[in-house]
Amino acid sequence: MSGGGCSIVWFRRDLRVEDNPALAAGVRSGAVVPVFIWAPEEEGHYYPGRVSRWWLKQSLSHLDSSLRSLGTSLITKRSTNSVAYLLDIIKSTGATQLFFNHLYDPSSLVRDRRAKEVLTAQGIAVRSFNADLLYEPWEVNDAQGHPFTTFSDFWERCLSMPYDPESPLLPPKRIISGDVSRCPSDRLVFEDESEKGSNALLARAWSPGWSNANKALTTFINGPLIEYSKNRRKADSATTSFLSPHLHFGEVSVRKVFHLVRIKQVLWANEGNQAGEDSVNLFLKSIGLREYSRYMSFNYPYSHERPLLGHLKFFPWIVDEGYFKAWRQGRTGYPLVDAGMRELWAAGWLHDRIQVVVSSFFVKVLQLPWRWGMKYFWDTLLDADLESNALGWQYISGTLPDGREFDRIDNPQFEGYKFDPNGEYVRRWLPELARLPTEWIHHPWNAPESVLQAAGIELGSNYPLPIVEIDAAKTRLQKALSEMWQREAASRAAMENETEEGLGDSTETAPIAFPQDIQMEENHEPVRNNPNTVTRRYEVQMVPTMTSSLQTGLKTISETSHSSARSRLTALSCSETSYAESFTTIIEGEIFSAPNPKAFSYIELKNATRNFRSDRILGEGGFGIVFKGWIDEHTLAATKPGSGMVVAIKKHKPESFHGHKEWLMEVNYLGQLHHPNLVKLIGYCLDGDNRLLVYEFMPKGSLGNHLFRRGGIQPLSWKVRINVAIGAARGLCFLHDAESQVFHRNLKTSNILLDAGFNAKLAGLGFARAGPTDDRTHVSTLVMGTHGYAAPEYIATGHLTEKCDVYSFGVVLLELLSGRHSVDKSKVGAERNLVDWAKRYLGDKRKLFRIMDTKLGGQYPQKGAYIAATLALKCLNTEPKLRPQMGEVLGTLERLQAQAAKHSNP
Structure with missing residues (x-):
């Protein structure tokens, strides 16, 4: 075993030894310490669900076995602060380098940026790589250097890039292990006793692990792929690849999938097999959608929280937990919808066409808040993927420029005969309808009473009547859309007359709370036997700061004039402005060398203002309240009122989305730009929904x-x-x-x-x-x-x-x-x-x-x-x-x- 000077390879959603750039870089550098940190609190609301945790457990075990066969082992750690633990293990092993692969969801962008800053400041060399995409998000732009706003344009650009995606890397033949004698692994607990029975059923249908992912890929390419274009729309078909959970956990690289499928395409083209070529193109489009989800998440990091087209925030969602419960339990009275929801609960899986059917029913027929549905998918899908999940629900909800028209409702009855023409899928998951003739299988409410009696069906008893009539849902949706446009017009008129709030739409309605029975499981994790683990709140997060892209300008998407047809708005926004303007490309070597402002914890600023007491208020604006506070002039720690340095602490309103954007831009600009006639930004705080800025105190106040x-x-x-x-x-x-x-x-x-x-x-x-x-x-x-x-x-x-x-x-x-x-x-x-x-x-x-x-x-x-x-x-x-x-x-x-x-x- 090698001593000091080793490299840490930080595994996250790249649980494979093949085509893993971070692992390959570590192996080239010498001794390696592979690490996996389980810190679900850092995901905020999106704590992994039961089935996703089951998969992760199996995949980690498989990875550890593979690493042991190569000469090392995986160190697993339970923590609430990944960066803090990385510092600990670096000290314990004497490591001088950290390697990891990129992730593109908002939490990971924040965490990875902070890891680079903190570790680099400690003299640790930090390098990160692309292991999850064909092309990095910042590589794919239009002719003006702006992010694309529609999938078709994005994917066309990907397929016509002047250079091909990198070829997959072979797995290492041997790994030299670093000294881990002072780094004992924690036993990670991913399930409690009540979940083990349900999880055991998953093992009968799924085989997690990177080598199993390769087997699944080979089976698909040599079998169902050729008929993918013909059969993939059938709900009861086995022609889908079933690769999505393997891809989510990084057990197989998208580059390998792309290259092997392309090889098959060339072979079929030489044979004149048009059906095979069509299938490949259609399958690659699904790969492209996955790429696009990361692309959107990188450029619009809050797409999982807010509609990308701002007018949708005015939609009057129906907050009805009874509707929500019926949908979850598969008791809406629409067989295709109910069959899909019961499969989701039992198997943790849904065919992509059925995902569209049940989610469209959710937002258009029931008119429930789309984030409820997205959250439930997150909790129940094996392949729960925040980026893909957000893209899918934004698409269904009509909040993407190229999404579905929100005023169009697809009748589940007709969808049933399209995707399940023989009713086999419905009969499998709804045994109470198994004896119903195919003629009535997708609309039992129209079946003659004699047919229902013969099938043993009593509507309203052992199978529900439709929860909402489709015609009534269409009428209700049109009224809701009309109300939405009226609300938006009223909001814009109010903005134009409000001198302090501004001309643009600078407010965001408060998010609709999740129903109590699907609250995130943040406080319901299985009990773990880690008595010595130090618990830390993940309070100090780092936002991506201004990079040298200032020299080329922060990329913006040209918003379409508001006079465009409202039903097909093409201006992408989180209330209509691109997050590419504020989240700049995170590429190694681009970050300004200028020191950043201090990252304060919320507790520190709470103490500095005596819990934000009303007598500390200096003023209030459209985005928040400014408090007077005191900090130590040298350490910047909170002090007693009257001692130390006086500062102004601006506390943004959590319900104001544009308040977040204002906060972020101030951190980026004032953190880098310094001049006697610019107010000095001393620090900031990003903690959950809390956004605060700490400025130098200006005794004479504002000119106004x-x-x-x-x-x-x-x-x-x-x-x-x-x-x-x-x-x-x-x-x-x-x-x-x-x-x-x-x-x-x-x-x-x-x-x-x-x-x-x-x-x-x-x-x-x-x-x-x-x-x-x-x-x-x-x-x-x-x-x-x-x-x-x-x-x-x-x-x-x-x-x-x-x-x-x-x-x-x-x-x-x-x-x-x-x-x-x-x-x-x-x-x-x-x-x-x-x-x-x-x-x-x-x-x-x-x-x-x-x-x-x-x-x-x-x-x-x-x-x-x-x-x-x-x-x-x-x-x-x-x-x-x-x-x-x-x-x-x-x-x-x-x-x-x-x-x-x-x-x-x-």
Whole structure:
């Protein structure tokens, strides 16, 4: 056995020794310590279900046997913090390297990013590899470098890539084991006594393990594959590959499947076997859908929680646990649906066509919340796969641009005769209908009473009547869709009239809670005999930070105009904006070397604010409440109020999805961009639904408070106002002129904060976007910002340029001059909008006094005021090309300041 200097190979969902890049890299480096960490708490709501845990148990045992035959063994560990345990085992083994394969679900992206940062900081070399996909998500983009928004375009690109997927790797012939004498394995408990009986039945039908996966693949390719296109739609057919659980747990690589199937395709093409070629193309499409699910999860990490098309969040789902229970138990009165649900419970498996039938019935006929159905699939499927599961339910729910029309209901009766024409599938899983003639098997409610009696069926007794009539369901669905569009229109109208919430849709309805009887089993794990295991909360998570893709711009998907046909929206969103904008490509070597802000735990910030007491509130905005807190200046640990350094702690509303996006963008931008006129981000907290930001404390508050709040605040002098304008202009210049251009997109007086010396610092970078790349002149984006500050061309087209920020600055400058808010709801007519009212006076020296703030008491230089007013007018030009650059704006203001100083100091 080898001593120190070994490598840790971290197994997750890649439980194989063949075509495993991380294992191969470890073997090439020398001694290897294979590790599997069981930390289901890190999955949040998606704790693995019973059948999935059964498969995992068998697969790990199989992997360990294979590793032992090669010269080493698998270390298994129960933990609540994978990164913490990796540090422990590295210390115990003296390892100098960590190798693992990529995963693409949100929890794994967060965990893997944190593992790289923490271990690299400890001097450990960390490398990760693609072992789960044909192509990495960041490799497949359109001509503009944007992620694809439809499967057909994505898959066409994959099949026409200029380079083929890498060839599968052979398994190692021998593995040198590292010293694991101080690393005892934990006995992992995946089932309790009540589950063992049901799990024993699974072993009769399934054989987990990587070598068994290879056997299943060979059997499929040499048998059912040739008739795949002909028979795969039959619910009772054995022509499916049954590879999905093997693929989910990484027992066989998708590259191996792809290469072997392609070889078969070439052979059949040479033989002129068109049916075989068609079958291969159709089967590869199913592989492509799996690829696409990871692609979507990477680019839209919250697709398992929220609809990708934002209008669906307004749909009035029916929260009926009685419906839900009938669906789960296979007692809806529709035989094909019921047969599928009973097979799912008994076997942990469903043919993909039946998955479509039962899930479509769930969301369209019963109109139950789609996340309930997705969660139940997660709990009961052997091949429960978060990415594929989310894609499937989003597709069925009409929340994908290329998904099914949500207003179309497929009648289960007709679906039955399409996918189970002889009723064999129904008879197998619904024995109470076994004697019913095929003519009536899919609609027993229409059968004559004599036929029902002969078959021993009493509707409403031993088999239920339909839970909902299809015609009634169609009518109800149309009403619900009409209500959805009305709600969306009302929400948009409200947004346009709400000065602080912004022009875009910046709210998210609170998620519908899971029914009590399917609450996640987070606290119901089988009892384990690990008395010495240290329990830790997974509180400190790391979000992917800004990478050098800032230099090429954060990739955005051009959202389709909202005037497009509402039934076929093509703008992908989690409320209509791409998460590719905020989750940048995680590739080794791309991360900025600049230190990140401190990751605080929720408990720390709770202590720093005395449990977020109401007397600690500094203010409240559209996204959350800002509290005053205290931390140690050196250690940044929470301290008693009145001691240490004062900070401002912004606690986002958990129900606000755009609040999460704002939080994430602030972490990314303010964590990397530093300037005297940008507010300093000290740290952040990501803990469950809690999103917090810790900023430097700005004693004088926001510019808006000084300009618009009545009573108790000394009016700002002319000198201070110009100084504030200069500070804000310098901050914008820094963003615009940086090597990686950034547009603020939400400049307003409440986002300009003042320190003790009334020096201005820009805040509120949650809506910020990277500037265009290559030869593009603008960034296409959903209109976001604040009513009264957004440039008119941006509102009309969604085209974001630096001149949009210039316009917003012009509004702020006008507010500094006038002391009036950009939109004053107490006014009527033209006076309500500051820009519309003031423009007629800005260019006229004789009338300029009409817009000047009376709180100045006339204490301002008339020439200087006219120069500032003229500058504001230029910034507010309706033609963007005629607006000055921010550098020109800053130069004018600095000259104005210098002239004022010269005249005051003769």
